[in-house]
Amino acid sequence: MQKLNYHYVLSSIGLVLMIESLFILLSAFVGEYYKEATTPSLYISSAITFVSGFLLNLARNKRNNKRISKREVYLTVTTTWLAMVLFGTLPFLISGAISNFTDAFFESMCGFTTTGSSTLLNIEVFPKSLHFWRSFTQWIGGIGILIFVMSFMPFFGNGNSFLYKAESTGISEEQFRIRSKDIVKKISITYIVITTVGFLLLVIGPMNPFDAACHALTSVSTGGISTKQASISHYDSAYTEYIIIFLMFMGGANFMLTYTTFFKFSSSIFKDEEFRWYIGLIVLFVVIIFTTQTFNGTHIENIENTFRSILFHVVSAITSTGFVTTDYLEWGQPFWFLFIGLVLFCSSEGSTSGGMKISRLIVLAKNTRVVFKRQIHPQALYMVKINGSVVSNQTVEKVMAFVFLYIAILAFSFVVLSYSGLTFEESIGAAVSAISNYGIGMGNNGPSGNFTSVSNFIKYYLSFLMLVGRLEVFTVLSLLMPGFWKK
Helix, strand or coil: CCCCCHHHHHHHHHHHHHHHHHHHHHHHHHHHHCCCCCHHHHHHHHHHHHHHHHHHHHHHHCCCCCCCCHHHHHHHHHHHHHHHHHHHCHHHHHHCCCCCHHHHHHHHHHHHCCCCCCCCCCHHHCCHHHHHHHHHHHHHHHHCHHHHHHHHCCCCHHHHHHHHHHHCCCCCCHHHHCCHHHHHHHHHHHHHHHHHHHHHHHHHCCCCHHHHHHHHHHHHCCCCCCCCCCHHHHHCCHHHHHHHHHHHHHHCCCHHHHHHHHHCCCCHHHHCHHHHHHHHHHHHHHHHHHHHHHHHCCCCCCHHHHHHHHHHHHHHHHCCCCCCCCCHHHHCHHHHHHHHHHHHHCCCCCCCCCCCCHHHHHHHHHHHHHHHHHHHCCCCCCCCEECCEECCHHHHHHHHHHHHHHHHHHHHHHHHHHHCCCCHHHHHHHHHHHHCCCCCCCHHHCCCCCCCCCCHHHHHHHHHHHHHHHCCCHHHHHHHCHHHHCC
């Protein structure tokens, strides 16, 4: 096994940090506009990030041209995300808005991993420039910073395709028949267009331009951070809620299929099996919850309001966004398990959502069916197919390994968090919420609470789960294998 190319890793981190410094600078301009006292701290944060990135990027001149292996890719992606999170704490710490490093790190990790958790008690007194930075970290993390950089800056050489696979979500290999650079450009264009459209739609309603911009960023990225303590319910607007539902739904769809639909005028998205499951699961869960509440006689004074509330929270859960308009935990414990199921598998591959993805649920379901068929007809040849194409045995095995690891990590996390001070109910909610990048737990960490009161250990552990979930388990856990570091 060849020696790790650390020059490639360091220079890649440096490049991304320089890009991140420009994003921090945008937040400083917001502070300038609103004449906030925190503005100088953003300039300082941007300068520190840029200089650090520039020094690391000097390693680019020393790196050799040997082929980049998956070891460099996994190390680059994981350490780049950690570097982004660490430098993302600077605006909070230097401004003094968050004085505790642990809370600043947790807030930054929630941002970049598009997890809607928070430790802030009164977010409405938070400076607008830092609100924008929180929202922008979710937008950056939603698409993936490496994907965004690769769209317009082809500095990663022959590691492009591997980097995309390590940072993006899903199991499909078909899309790599075209160049990875073409893929990420199309994804980035789609992402920017949907965000822009979302902003224009939101600003028509009761939101001011600043709130519209922040919520457009965190809706399309399925992040769930709001500028208001009461989240979307603050606006008490059916129009706003339907627009947010639309943006969350688009964020949970496959961006490549969205691109072909709107830019190529193709109907391929409606023929896609995963997209049909995505629609079907939303409809199924809305019908189940609405019917149950109707028979129970609860929340049916206003049928449209009840339907909208249920649809909002189902879409928020299946896309792992985390926006709320009410404390749905008050609906009753049976609904908690329905939402946990939605949060675990979430929506489409190639989207900004977290969770295990519906594509893996399809593979598991179809493979189970194939196993039963082989039991009855052992000589017959049955294969798992998605969209008419055979899913290779290697992919099926990888999906099963992924799901096993995901469930094993969750089971281990339940125990760890229970022994760390959370109730069993809160442990389940926090672990599922963190690894699926949802952000809303149960008990004191539910829609009406946050993670302020939990211990520092729990905050760091949940941050680890957020990163593992955002980078699809294998990328991060590979670094923990002893064989990874052997020459």
